[in-house]
Amino acid sequence: MHYSTAKSILSKNNGMNLYRGCSHGCIYCDSRSKIYGMDHEFEDIEVKENSLELLKKELKKRTPSMIGTGAMTDPYVPLEKNLKYVRNALKLINDYGFGFTCITKSDLVLRDLDLLKKINEKTKAVVQMTLTTADDDLCGILEPNVCPTSRRVEVLERLNQEGIPTVVWLCPILPYINDSEDNINSILDYCIESEVKGIICYGMGLTLREGNREYYYENLDKHFPGLKEKYIREYGNSYSIPSSRDKKLMDIFKRRTSQNSIMNNPNEIFKYLHEFPQKTYQTKLI
16 A cells, blocks of 8 residues: 545545555456556555545535445455544544445445444435355455455345445346356345345446456456457457346346335436435534
């Protein structure tokens, strides 16, 4: 890891990244793509050392609303356990009466359950969890340095018990690896049992472009010999890599989510994530 000084911390839509880069090692990660202009090794995580100071200044000026993090970098990378930038950001978000949502694959989010509950009592706190495979052994290959799917499901269940709403990202689904009916149905079973509010799925497949394509193919050679050549024959250098089972699997996804009153339209889910329900009057700190 290394430190940097940031010029700003919140986007105009209240998106936030306290870290840049990741050590989870997910073989498909789009954030490795060169289009994002990262000027350091992906695993050499950039820590924005003045981020909390910047966040406090912005929260003082802005109207309370939802603050989101995790779109580019999982906020609960292992170094967060000691640095506690996310936890301290949550304290500020709670103090200033804002809501919060994050995308993560880590059970470290449970460390901050006390703050998530406080925020949710006043406004709204939503945890978004990525699930790609129901098979923990396969999970260890696809997402090697983060807790397995079974543990993430335990996190979803605990959050549900504590009244924290959850959303699942069902992606990416990798052709010839995890694009089976059994896998999709098993993940949907987990989501139904955990009473998630919504599942975001744009289709069964993944995206590849310069930067993440090379890393993905390197891992295919390592763990799935011969599969890279199959991808190259079928997809070339395409950005979109759809599964040949997309229609059948999406039919299953839409049918089962609808039957269980789980939101399945991404636009509807994003609208929910951005809605700011101010439950009690909160005086902003000076």
